[in-house]
Every structure is written in structure tokens, then in C-alpha cells.
Amino acid sequence: MRRNRRFPLLAAATATATAALLALTQLGGAHSAYAATLFGDDFSDGDTAGWSKSGGTWSVVTDGSPALQQAKGDTDNARLFAGSSSWTDYTVQARVKPLTLPANGATALLARASGSTTFYRLALLPGDQVRLESVRSGTATALGSASRPVAAGTWYTLGIEVAGSTVRGYVDGALVASGTGTLTATGRIGLQTRYATARYDDVTVTSGGTTPTTPPATVSPTATPTPTSTPPAGQSSVVARDGSGDFTSVQAAVNAVPSGNSSRYTITIRPGTYRELVTIPADRPYVSFVGSTGNAGDVVITYDNASGTPKPEGGTYGTSGSASVTIDGHDFTAKHLTFSNSFDEAAHDYSAEQAVAVLTRADRLVFDNVRFLGNQDTLYHNSVNSGTIGRAYFRNCHVEGDVDFIFGRGTGVFDRCEIRSLSRGSSSNNGYVTAPSTMISNPYGFLFTRCTLTTDSAGAQSVHLGRPWHPSGDVNAIGQVVFRDSVLGAHIKDSPWTDMSGFSWKDARFFEYRNTGAGATVTVDRPQLTDAQAPTYAAQKYLAGSDGWNPIS
Structure with a gap:
């Protein structure tokens, strides 16, 4: 794999020409037209420069490509930190492969780490569980969780998106949990095991999250009003050709929906x-x-x-x-x-x-x-x-x-x-x-x-x-x-x-x-x-x- 380390923080130039804007949307650069890559490490250089060790036994090994391994399984909260303490809204993503995952174990990705005991954490847990947590002074509070297969020896792609007070966790690109956090608004990233061993690869951090709070100036992401909640159940009608319903045509039923309707209107056909x-x-x-x-x-x-x-x-x-x-x-x-x-x-x-x-x-x-x-x-x-x-x-x-x-x-x-x-x-x-x-x-x-x-x-x-x-x-x-x-x-x-x-x-x-x-x-x-x-x-x-x-x- 190519060397992919970008550290310290890189400034992203604004793309104004059509060709430059296209380049940002192509794969291999930023994840979207409005996100800049802040940090990346695929460990192809064989070292852990830019990372701060904190417990465990860390080394670069080969697992199809160079990968970072934590091989000490009897340690609680072994971790590495990288990046800048000034980072605010960003998305951190890494490929994670649990090697051993006992009943009291966990393998995790961290965001907004302001120290060794305070951070957001997305953890793979035994019993087919994934949990998004807010950890303050070592005390974890669940923000959300999901049941999905978790097996030792399998690669997973974990992602944490932090945007203001919103925190979202992704596994293999699918949203698994989200919540509102009250930790510090800035911080580094981290990789963590708890009484487990694991390998990590392809760590990336992109600015602004994958769901931007401010869209690019050239496009509005949606002209649709954003609902504050799921619309309540509303009215309904039945369409039947034989006259046994409220209407005999679908368009007639649509015409009966109130203009400016703000609740779910179900037309059964x-x-x-x-x-x-x-x-x-x-x-x-x-x-x-x-x-x-x-x-x-x-x-x-x-x-x-x-x-x-x-x-x-x-x-x-x-x-x-x-x-x-x-x-x-x-x-x-x-x-x-x-x-x-x-x-x-x-x-x-x-x-x-x-x-x-x-x-x-x-x-x-x-x-x-x-x-x-x-x-x-x-x-x-x-x-x-x-x-x-x-x-x-x-x-x-x-x-x-x-x-x-x-x-x-x-x-x-x-x-x-x-x-x-x-x-x-x-x-x-x-x-x-x-x-x-x-x-x-x-x-x-x-x-x-x-x-x-x-x-x-x-x-x-x-x-x-x-x-x-x-x-x-x-x-x-x-x-x-x-x-x-x-x-x-x-x-x-x-x-x-x-x-x-x-x-x-x-x-x-x-x-x-x-x-x-x-x-x-x-x-x-x-x-x-x-x-x-x-x-x-x-x-x-x-x-x-x-x-x-x-x-x-």
C-alpha cells in the first residue's frame, strides 16, 4: 500500500475550477467535495511516528498489508493517540480486526480524546454488540448500541463522526448508533483495546464529517423542510376500481390530500x-x-x-x-x-x-x-x-x-x-x-x-x-x-x-x-x-x- 500519513494538520485549498472540484469528488482524495483529509496512516512505513503510546505491546505487522497490532491481551485500556488536540468537527475511520475478544474484552476507535480517560468510543464487544459511548474520567455512558455480528479474525471498518454535540457511529459504512455528547468539543483520535488484542489499518480523519453541517456553496443538499420529528399518523383513504372504496382513481385520492399536508396521509389501493x-x-x-x-x-x-x-x-x-x-x-x-x-x-x-x-x-x-x-x-x-x-x-x-x-x-x-x-x-x-x-x-x-x-x-x-x-x-x-x-x-x-x-x-x-x-x-x-x-x-x-x-x- 502507498504511504498515506498526513501529519501534522494539512490545510485544504479551495477548489474553484471545475477540474479541481471534480478531483475532490473522485476517490483517493477527500471523502467528499467538502471534506479535507486531516490525517492518514496506513502504516506502510513500518513505524508509529505521530502516535503516542499508552500501555500494551504495539508493532507494525503484515496482514495483507502493513497493519498496527496491539498484542497484549491482559491490559485494560491499552491505546495510542494521534492528531491534534484542536480538532473539532471531523470523522475518524479505521479498519479494525479483533484477534482475541474475551467476555470482558473490547476493541475500539476513539474520537475527541482529550486525555487517556476522556473520549468518545465506538466499541466492538463480544456477544455481537457494537456500542457508541461517551467516556469521561474513565466512566462510560452509552449513547447508543446495535446488535450485529462481531467475530475475532474479521476486519471491520469503524467510523465516528463528531459534529457539534452530535456523535454518530458507523460499522462498514452503516449507521449503527447516534447520540448527543457533552464532552469537550475538541480532541485527538485513538485506537483502543480492553483485555483484547487487535490489528488496525487505514486510519483516516476528514474534516467536517461525512454529513456536513454547512453544504458546499454550489449546491443545496435539500430544499425539503427538515422535520423536527417523524410526522404523526394522519388521514387515510381507499382506492378501488369497483367503487367499494373512497375513490375509483388514484389521482382523485391524491387530490383529496389537503394542500400543505403535514402528517402522513395513507392511500390504500x-x-x-x-x-x-x-x-x-x-x-x-x-x-x-x-x-x-x-x-x-x-x-x-x-x-x-x-x-x-x-x-x-x-x-x-x-x-x-x-x-x-x-x-x-x-x-x-x-x-x-x-x-x-x-x-x-x-x-x-x-x-x-x-x-x-x-x-x-x-x-x-x-x-x-x-x-x-x-x-x-x-x-x-x-x-x-x-x-x-x-x-x-x-x-x-x-x-x-x-x-x-x-x-x-x-x-x-x-x-x-x-x-x-x-x-x-x-x-x-x-x-x-x-x-x-x-x-x-x-x-x-x-x-x-x-x-x-x-x-x-x-x-x-x-x-x-x-x-x-x-x-x-x-x-x-x-x-x-x-x-x-x-x-x-x-x-x-x-x-x-x-x-x-x-x-x-x-x-x-x-x-x-x-x-x-x-x-x-x-x-x-x-x-x-x-x-x-x-x-x-x-x-x-x-x-x-x-x-x-x-x-x-
Whole structure:
């Protein structure tokens, strides 16, 4: 591994040019466009310079790469400290591998350490427990905890984010605990064992946290009001085609939601195919669509406009106007139903056959057990404007199409979803899964984690993972996509990224990490995240924003 020590504190220069701003969002530099690296050590130089020893037996050993080992297992609170006592808001991250972890043991990462007995601590504990603690004068107070597998001999990536009085703990990129701390507002970092032995590697400290309290000037992280609490349960209605509910159409039920609605409004939809255009306006937030049976195939909302479909008043609908369902109201949720665009490509000869099933332009959206069906441009995950980020979480969903069927500048996490490519009858090119247009100031575009990429009948080596979309030639639309921990079918090309409209895919932010399956062959044309980088590109990092949103379950 390369030497990665930066100590003492480095000052980050302000990036003003487009190329400089892009460089900050690329992997290998700061973790985001607004975070500077304050300290880093991967122990590749074989020493512990910059660290202050305090008990234990510390040495640099090899564990795939150089790593720092604490080998004394009968010592309480053996630790090292590093960094600056003046650090305030920051995120510290390290890879940690417990070697021995007895019943009274712990292996931990420390933040804002103002001495040997006062600090914040994220600890791996026996019994499959992770605990975030505030330690003052040696007395620990739990800020939060989580149950998750903890095994000796396994590497974990721990992270602590301190921002004002807010403290958050992460394991392998997932938020596991958070709380409010009252310790000193500044301090160093530390590595700790308690009656345990462990190895540590790839320690980094970045300024400002991964969830910045002040967003970059070039982009507002969200135009959505930040709720002080979860909206209370509100009104509800039932949609049924047969007249047995409150409404016979979905749009009629949406129209009945009060303008300026401030509580959850649940619209339960009974089985049937609802052929209608549906729009959730911006002044109707907190709306939920719920299929009544729990089977996503029982409730279908569909229409069949395409971009080139003539409008009655003249002209054509265009890509955005082709959407069967348009979501402008923030905090929308959908469960157990299907959104579809049923445009028949074979029956028409339009020059523009983009046909959107769902267009999102709002923030904090959740789709759970939802199917998105179409061909070209099925799911348009966007935002209200280029200076605003729109976030969405897709859990256990099914998305299918052929050309650019997941596209836009939105920030979206696809968790445990089936991504299904439809055949276009070609032996060499059956389309593109993604076409992101993520703005350069946004470090997060599309994340596919624990997904399965399948096909109906597309041949081997015939589908691309994606290509960079620059709407109207916008040079600041620098697409960002990560496929990680997913199973890729044989239809995925060995060189899965490709250019679009004269823009090179190599200038985009395309990465993979630990994928499997016949389509996951690693080649020179497939940039891979390193183990150290991977936690920065996990689901909660994408979704947290400035309000700490966490819909993941």
C-alpha cells in the first residue's frame, strides 16, 4: 500500500475550477467535495511516528498489508493517540480486526480524546454488540448500541463522526448508533483495546464529517423542510376500481390530500390496473401509496405516453412529460405495488421512444417492494433543480428496462433489488442499466448494494452497466454510480461502462466493489473501490444528507 500519513494538520485549498472540484469528488482524495483529509496512516512505513503510546505491546505487522497490532491481551485500556488536540468537527475511520475478544474484552476507535480517560468510543464487544459511548474520567455512558455480528479474525471498518454535540457511529459504512455528547468539543483520535488484542489499518480523519453541517456553496443538499420529528399518523383513504372504496382513481385520492399536508396521509389501493396519469404535487408531502394485498403485482398504475407521443394541443410530451407517475411531494412512500409505462415500441415509429414509468423530483422518498416496468428510461430519478439533491431509498424492488432505464441526477440507493435488463434482440448491445447525470458538487449518485442483475433473454456480454449522461451538454453533470456486493449475470459486459454523446465514461465516477456472478469479471475497464474506500460508499452515506435521514432497515 502507498504511504498515506498526513501529519501534522494539512490545510485544504479551495477548489474553484471545475477540474479541481471534480478531483475532490473522485476517490483517493477527500471523502467528499467538502471534506479535507486531516490525517492518514496506513502504516506502510513500518513505524508509529505521530502516535503516542499508552500501555500494551504495539508493532507494525503484515496482514495483507502493513497493519498496527496491539498484542497484549491482559491490559485494560491499552491505546495510542494521534492528531491534534484542536480538532473539532471531523470523522475518524479505521479498519479494525479483533484477534482475541474475551467476555470482558473490547476493541475500539476513539474520537475527541482529550486525555487517556476522556473520549468518545465506538466499541466492538463480544456477544455481537457494537456500542457508541461517551467516556469521561474513565466512566462510560452509552449513547447508543446495535446488535450485529462481531467475530475475532474479521476486519471491520469503524467510523465516528463528531459534529457539534452530535456523535454518530458507523460499522462498514452503516449507521449503527447516534447520540448527543457533552464532552469537550475538541480532541485527538485513538485506537483502543480492553483485555483484547487487535490489528488496525487505514486510519483516516476528514474534516467536517461525512454529513456536513454547512453544504458546499454550489449546491443545496435539500430544499425539503427538515422535520423536527417523524410526522404523526394522519388521514387515510381507499382506492378501488369497483367503487367499494373512497375513490375509483388514484389521482382523485391524491387530490383529496389537503394542500400543505403535514402528517402522513395513507392511500390504500385495492387490486386492479389503474390506467391513469398520476402526479403528487409539491404541496402534498407525506403521501403513502400502499397496495392492499402485499403483492406488488396486484396493483398496477400505468399509462403509455412516450417522449415522441403527440400532445392534443400540439407538440410532443418529451421525456419528463411521458411519465406515468410524477412525484414532486417530499417524504412520499410506496409499498407493494407496480408503476409502469406500457408504451408499445413495436406499435409505434417515433423518433423519441423514451417512456418513463416514474419521475421523481422530490426528496426523502422510500419505495418498498415496488416494481418499475418499462423499456427505455423506465425510472427517472431526478431532483427539482440542478442545485438541489433529491434522495430515494429503493428496498426489495424490481426495476426493468433496456436503454438507460435508471437515470437522472438524483441520489438513490437500490438495496436488495432485482435489476432486470430486457433484450432488444441484439447479440452485442442490449442496452444500458444506468445513465446518471449527477452534479459535480454531489458526491453521491446511484448505489446498488446487495442487488441481483438479471435478464429476460439478453445474451452474454451484451449489456452495459452504464454511461454518463450530460443533459444539454452540461459539463458539470459528472455521473456517479457504484455497484457493490451484488450478483451480476452473464449478460453484463466485461467492459461494462461506455461513452455517451461524446463524453467519456472515464471522466465519470463509476466504480464496483466485491461483486460476484458471471458478469463480475474484473478487467482494466472496471474501476474497483479499495477496502478503505468502500465504507464511504455505503447506503447510509448516500442518504444521510444534512438532516441525518436514515430510512434503512
